[in-house]
Amino acid sequence: MEYSDILQNISKHIKLDEYEISRFTSVLVRKEFKKNEIILKEGLQCNVINYVQQGALRAFHVDQDIDENIVMFAINDWWITDMYSFVTGKPAIINIDALEDTIVFQLHRDDLGDLYNSVPKFERFFRIVMQNAYIREQLRVIENLSMKAEDRYNNFLNKYPQFAQRLPLKQIASYLGITPEFLSVLRKRATKKIT
Amino acid sequence: MEYSDILQNISKHIKLDEYEISRFTSVLVRKEFKKNEIILKEGLQCNVINYVQQGALRAFHVDQDIDENIVMFAINDWWITDMYSFVTGKPAIINIDALEDTIVFQLHRDDLGDLYNSVPKFERFFRIVMQNAYIREQLRVIENLSMKAEDRYNNFLNKYPQFAQRLPLKQIASYLGITPEFLSVLRKRATKKIT
C-alpha cells in the first residue's frame, strides 16, 4: 500500500495503533507534480507540510538581485514546507518547485492541529522532526561561517551523496551560496588534485 | 518568586496547573556563572537545556584556524543548549560561555524525558520552541547566502537591537561571520552615510 513509506517514517519515533493510522492517513492528500511545476509560490500562504513519496523538490528564496538561493532539497522520505508561513500563517518567503516528477502527501495545517489534539503522540513526532531540522540548519550556519566554498562543497558531497548524483551543478552551487561558474572552477581543481 | 519568568515563558504556549508547575520547577537546577565562565565545553556531553534568567550567554564553534564562530546569543528569557549533543548524547560541537554574570535554570535530559511522559503538554511546548528555532536558523541561512556583510549587519541591528547595545563589536562580527576589522570599516561607512 502506498502509505507504507510515510508510516515507516513516522514509526521511527512513535508507535501508532490501527485506529491512529487510519485517522492519520485519512487526512493525507496525495498530489503529483511534473518536473518544474511549482508547489509553493513566495508571497502566498503555505498551508501544508509535504512528505515526498517519490521524486525531488527544492525550496529556494529569491533575493533583490533576482538570485535564487536554495534553502533545502527534499527527495524520497523527506518532509518539506515553508515552516515560517505554515506556523505563522503569514505569506511564504520561499518557493518550492519540482526538480523531477514528484509524488507527495500533504498534511494540512488544520488537520495537523486536530491530529495534535486527538493523537498527542504526533506532538512528539513533530517535536523530533523540528529538533532534527533545527540541528541540521544550525550545523549549516556553522559550516557557512567557518568553511571556504571548496570545503563546503566537499562536505556537501559527503553529507548528501544521494543529492550530488541526482542534481545539476547549478542547483548545488545555489545551495552552497556560490555561482555556478565558481563551482565549475572548484570541481576542476578537485579533479586535478586527484590525478 | 524566581520562577515567574520561566513559567511565563512556558505559559505562552501551554497552560499548566499547580501540580504540573511544581513537578516542573522541582527538576530545575539554578546555576550562577561569572562573566567569562564556561558553561559547556566542546567535546563534552551536553546534558542540559539552559533557560537564561538573567545575563548573557554565547554559543560558539571553533574551526581549524582557531577562529571562533558565534552560533547564537542568549540573553534574558532565551533557551540555549547544544541541541545536537543534548539530543544524540554525542560530544558537543559548540562551546557556551558567559558574556556577563548570568543566572540560568537547567533542565536535565533525563528529567525532560520524564516530563514528556508525565506531562505531555511539554511535548507541545518544546515542539513549538524547536519550530521557532528551526525557522530562525533557516532565515539566518537565507540571509547568510543572499546578503552582503553590510546588509547582514544592518539586519542584525534591526532584528536584535537588545544584543547590539549590549555586545562588543568583536562578538557581533563573529556572529556575522566577518572579521572585527572589517566590521569596524562597515561601521565607519555607516556613520558617513548618515551625516
Place this chain on the structure above:
DNA sequence: CGTCTATTTGAATGTACTCAAAAGCGGTGG
C-alpha cells in the same frame, strides 16, 4: 597609573563574483 583587550586604520592579498563567450548536452521536430 599600568596592563590588557577592544577597536581603528591602512596596505597587500585572496576568495569569489561579473560579464562574455564558447563548448557540451538533451530533447524535439522535420
Place this chain on the structure above:
DNA sequence: CCACCGCTTTTGAGTACATTCAAATAGACG
C-alpha cells in the same frame, strides 16, 4: 537520424568584497 534550439557547464579576464597582517589608538579594569 540528423539538425537545431535552449539550457547547463566550462573558461578566462577584470573586478569587488572581505581577509590578513601590522601597528596605532582607545577603553576597561584592577
